[in-house]
Amino acid sequence: MQKLSSHVYFIEGERKGKYPFCNCLFIKDSKSSLIDTGAGEMIKDVKADFVFNSHWHEDHITYNKHFNKICIHEQDSKALESYEEFKRRYGLSDELLSHFIYFEFSKVNVEFKDKDQFKLGKTMVKVIHTPGHSKGHCCFLIDDDNVKVIYLGDIDLTSFGPWYGCLDCNLDDFIESINKVMRIVESENVEIAVSSHREIVRGVENIVGSLKNYLEKIAERENKILNLLINERKIEDLIGKGIIYKRFGEPKEAFEHFEKIMIKQHLDRLMKIGMIDKTYDKYVKL
Known part of the structure; x- marks a missing residue:
């Protein structure tokens, strides 16, 4: 563990x-x-x-079963408890879904919502509902003796960019x-940001800069789409480009x-926003 403040410790996951x-x-x-x-x-x-889960995805809930009290946003709780809801949100067959289930579903003890606060002693944890990656995805703002730490979950600041590939995602x-x-981050003067899949980022300016770069990935993807839509294309023609x-990772069908x-x-x-048009099942840039 790496100490970040008086009571907050960073646990780096395997494979960084x-x-x-x-x-x-x-x-x-x-x-x-x-x-x-x-x-x-x-x-x-x-x-x-107890455990605060940022959202319902498998890489965040892997070892929930080893803890007695599980807390998650009210809009993600069913997917944490139910195979059928987990499957519905992924939209995959049982066979394909099996590649993503390496955990046991667990009972949710506490459902939280945006702006809920949990006092753990001198440390206060505030829930920030940040939907998009999942319907109930949350970040957590931690105030530890006036040192502000934010856990970003899967607003993960990676070079890959945002991921919104489940049916409950919303761009x-x-x-x-x-x-x-x-x-x-700017209004609270947050000095330390921890994401699920990247190294720690320190300093307000660096955190905001990393978030801006991360957001820019969405614009980059849209520019790629617009370049491909100079000529009419079906959505299937855009896959794998x-x-x-x-x-694609494996199983390829799941990543497609x-x-x-x-x-x-x-x-x-x-x-x-009026940048493309659709005729039947084909899209074209305006």
């Missing part, structure tokens, strides 16, 4: 937090808590009174959530499914 692992935070105060449990086997040795919400976090993935969901959200957004 790369999927299927994630970075976690441990808060050791009068009450102890973990934020997410996907760091790897070592997380099982942490003694925590417009994701954009607003990133902007919301930037405003909070490097808009989202440089190359994710990319199609993400591209469809871009097409809907570009239609809404």
Whole structure:
């Protein structure tokens, strides 16, 4: 563990937090808590009174079963408890979904919502609802003796950029959530940002800069789409053209499914702002 402030510790996930692992935070105060449990086997040795999950995805809930009290946003709780809801949000067959289930579903003890606060002693944790990556995705603003730490979850600041490939993802919400976090970082003078899959970022200016770069990935993807839509194309013609993935992971069919969901959200957004048109099942740049 790496100490970030008086009571807050960074737990780097295996493979430096790369999927299927994630970075976690441990808060050791009068009450102890973990934020997410996907760091790897070592997380099982942490003694925590309860867990805050940022969202329902498998790499964040991997070791939930080893802890007694699980807390998650009210809009993600069903996917944490139910295979059927987990499957519905992924939109995959049982066979394809099996590649993403390496955990046990767990009971949710506490459903929280935006702006809820949890006092753990001298440390205060505030919930920031940041939908987009999932319907109930949340960041957590931690005030530890006036040192502000933010856990960004899967607003993860990676060079890949935002991921919105499940059926409960929403691109417009994701954009607003990133902007919301930037405003909070500046207004609250947040000095330390921890994301699920990248190294720690320190300093308000650096955190905001990283968020802006991360947001820019969405514009880059839309420019790729617009360049391809000089001629009419079906959505299927856009899959595998490097808009989202440089190359597909395995199982390929699942990653093609994710990319199609993400591209469809871009097409809907570009239609809404009047940059493309659609005739039957074909799209073209205006």
